[in-house]
Ligand SMILES: NC(=O)C1=CN([C@@H]2O[C@H](COP(=O)(O)OP(=O)(O)OC[C@H]3O[C@@H](n4cnc5c(N)ncnc54)[C@H](O)[C@@H]3O)[C@@H](O)[C@H]2O)C=CC1
């Protein structure tokens with residue numbers, strides 16, 4: 018049992034009567050002592066599955082619903098459709114305790130639950146706006162099936178005003194006791210989602226009534242975090258503004274990284290010095306090839322699209338997005354500069370996911386870098402500890418890191434996987450045809466790499482730091 022679950026072990030109450038619910042899509046959830054709230058989590062992706070599992074672990078009775086029969090079949094047979102650190106362990110525990118089950122049957126799930134938590138995706142629409150079709154499809158089903166007046170918690174990231182609009186619509190179509198909509202944004206990070214669920218910096222809840230506040234308090238009673246109650250529109254904007262701020266920090270440091278390249282400063286030294294000021298903070302100042310993933314890119318676009326809708330310009334966000342969009346080209350320019358041409362050059366891409374400790378390739382920077390390299394005629398070989406299937410067929414995947422590196426003209430690091438820290442530089446040097454390493458994530462210590470350059474004759478190129486040339490390594494500029 019992982020150490021971060023320990024505080025909750027004492028709260029587990031085994032119950033043997035709630036068994037075998039995975040077999041059927043139709044079932045009734047029972048309420049007995051030890052199960053606090055009957056919850057239906059709708060949408061079992063990264064957010065929904067983690068939320069459902071963690072709530073079940075906290076003692077609630079959870080049914081997870083998804084429109085994907087494939088996902089539900091995997092979950093019902095004890096498998097996982099996605100990887101998250103610690104999730105399998107926790108899920109097995111909650112299944113054994115009979116606190117969680119999976120279904121595609123919205124009707125039974127809605128009718129047997131007091132609280133419905135919507136975690137469906139809100140992907141990019143054609144104009145950059147959030148596509149709310151999946152969300153509204155859920156809302157329509159809730160209106161159709163709902164017998165009592167449960168609480169509808171929207172955890173998906175939604176444009177400002179969506180929760181108000183949904184509640185108004187539900188009140189117009191419903192003759193039954195009204196459903197109250199709560200907006201409860203999620204701040205978890207992929208790869209650390211289970212940890213983040215139990216240790217959030219804050220829980221935000223946009224509510225209208227005291228009853229809604231009580232539901233939130235009851236749901237998260239095991240979590241020692243401040244619950245920040247506010248109105249729903251502010252709650253919706255808190256989520257977008259938080260992601261936008263973090264993305265802005267990344268683009269800011271990347272802009273400074275480019276400036277460091279012109280001036281001879283070292284961006285890691287600059288970021289460390291900036292981060293010592295508590296008002297700035299150390300986090301999200303890692304320069305590199307920019308942010309990817311399923312949320313920052315789409316949420317920034319959605320926020321810009323909201324700006325257009327409300328006729329309000331958001332210039333800082335426009336710059337954040339455009340700086341980020343240039344990062345892959347900047348990396349490929351370094352590669353072109355180092356090799357002269359990419360035509361028929363074998364390039365080893367190390368790391369493909371949008372960040373380490375996830376299997377997620379959504380908006381991964383590796384996709385843009387791969388496409389640019391292919392346009393220049395490169396022969397791409399890749400290694401990623403998690404990726405077994407890559408959307409760009411021309412990229413040859415290798416199970417072994419050194420196989421990917423073999424006879425390469427350059428290594429390009431795109432994800433700072435822990436495994437890469439163990440690179441045997443002597444072996445790398447023997448395998449490479451041209452000894453060029455481009456570290457798109459600045460994952461290696463610049464001073465250590467001087468030694469590597471000296472001993473293994475590797476030219477080390479990173480982002481916002483001086484190039485270390487093979488054998489004739491430069492001295493680090495004095496940061497003082
Ligand atoms: N992935 C992340 O780290 C975070 C995501 N969010 C937000 O949470 C929401 C969900 O994100 P993810 O979990 O990443 O999405 P996801 O794409 O991994 O999962 C969404 C799930 O909803 C299901 N679904 C779609 N339509 C449905 C319907 N009508 N009925 C039932 N199920 C349906 C899909 O089959 C899928 O399993 C998004 O709004 C996202 O912006 C917020 C914080 C973190």
Ligand SMILES: O=C(O)[C@H]1O[C@H](OP(=O)(O)OP(=O)(O)OC[C@H]2O[C@@H](n3ccc(=O)[nH]c3=O)[C@H](O)[C@@H]2O)[C@H](O)[C@@H](O)[C@@H]1O
Pocket residue numbers: 203204205206207208260263267300301302303304305306307308309310311312313371372
């Ligand atoms: O709304 C969401 O989905 C989530 O988005 C991010 O979480 P996540 O996308 O999982 O990943 P992060 O760790 O934030 O990294 C995002 C991207 O930024 C990059 N990054 C991060 C930090 C940094 O200093 N530099 C940098 O380039 C990462 O490599 C990655 O590509 C936020 O951190 C979560 O709080 C939020 O809930």
